Amino acid sequence: MTQVPEQTKADRRPSRAGRRFSWRTVVVLIAPFTVVYLAFLVYPTVRVLMLSFTNSDIAGRGSFVGIANYAHLLKDALFWASLWHTVYFILLCVVPNTAVGLIFALMIVRLGRLRSPVMAMLFLPYILPVSVVTQIWLWVLDTNYGIFNYLTGTKLNWFQDPHWAMPAVAFVTIWWTVGFNILLFVAGLQSIPQEYYEAAALDGASGGLQAFRYITWPLVWPVTSLVLVLQLIAQWQIFNQVYLLTNGGPYNSTIVTIQYMYIQAFQLHHGGYATTISMALFVLILVSSLAQIRLLRFRGNP
């Protein structure tokens, strides 16, 4: 049946669930987005899996090679190195970015008239293109003439130092994106009813620390877990900042997984092998974010 009997208002059932419609209208309304969705999201996702079993070049020409790519991947030292660098970046970025976001948000909600300009200043970097962000920081952290080294008296070449390159990339990432986290935290903090704090004060909760521990932290937890999950998914896919700040250097010490996929695909023209790297990362992102969601839910609702 394509048509459902028309309902009158007297039915008191939701009439949008039961009125007449033509399938032509539905198709015209839905088809454009669905086609785009199938062609540019679903199809590539399926193709990644298929290509990972081939020796395709970057034009997609190649033949089936079974699990050869996966066997090679397990022995590929540079792949494992890139994976470790990505994980290292995640460790440097996800929790610190979330913590800094929460701390700044807590400070901001205490402000009065200054709240809006302060928020604007902390959010501003987020609206910049990544290449603008990296060019600014390449200059600020320049070895010889950078303002940072001048003010601190250091002489480091931050983005080409084996120890400091990745922390510096993580720092720039936090500078760039923390505004987003602050925004979500401020929204979460504002939705906590003021009465809770007043009641806590009457009950003799001493000072801000206890109020934070027993009111703010549990009530803002849904936002915290959302930010953590969004961060994790985003930072697994780190490429732009690393490519533009260190280009994987010094000596491949900051090369990350998407960058290795990029090199295999677009510089070495190993399309098949590049999609094998994509698959590995895809599975890691899926598994780790689902695990994280479960874990955070569990912690959030004891």
Add this chain to the structure above:
Amino acid sequence: MRRRRFSASSAVVTAITVAIAVVWVFPVYWALNTSLSVDTQTVKIPPVWVPSPPILDSFKYVIANTAIIRWYFNSVVTSLAIDVLVLFLTMMCAYALSQIAFRGRRALFVFFLAGFMIPGATNVVPLFMFLNRLNMVDTYLGVILPQLVYPIAVVVYKQFFDQMPQELGDAARMDGASDFRILFTIFLPLNLGITWALAIVLFLFAWNNFFWPFIIIASTPMMTIPVGITQVQSWYGIAYPRIMASAVLAALPTAILYLIFQRRVTQGVAITAGIK
């Protein structure tokens, strides 16, 4: 009205917060400062904190000697196309999902939601091959098409359309209005606020997108501005005032958009992140 306690400790917290915010935007100021300085000023120690006098030479140089005007044009064309197309596609789709009880609409909605689990970056290799077969490498369409997939906009519109009073559509339908008329003359005007918020952030995201244009664009004249300005460095070596001038020019449209529509930008960013 909530009482605000004026105490020494809260004054200290306010001062610290403001100080952090000032330090946070300082690099942006520093980029602006350098872009308005001459080369010799930028390598002085101690540094020159305020350009004296501010000069526009670096901007003139970048505009005259790089393809930055062309990159601007490319970015405007692709970002606007993405913006308008995404709004139309997702609005129509969400209207059908919300207002028409066709079979399978729940399944379709869940199918779109599943798209959130696909990390964009892992798909670029087959996406590139696909567009290569369509002869769209190094073209506007190649930049635009893969950026039209915004299931989150469908979700947002559906949420807003679900909240519309039912009598609205029913009355118009009694008068013989088609679903398209109802969408564009009743639903759209009543949801202009969220449409503006979405339009502004979608433009922002499209303008700022680096990775996809970087993959699909091969020639310098076809680059969008965030990709193009990374060429400036190799174009004439390390000359920070010129690099900073190109960065300032690249950031200008989104920065202006943000300064004018601050509330809409934050609303749009929050809503596309899943928080109302």
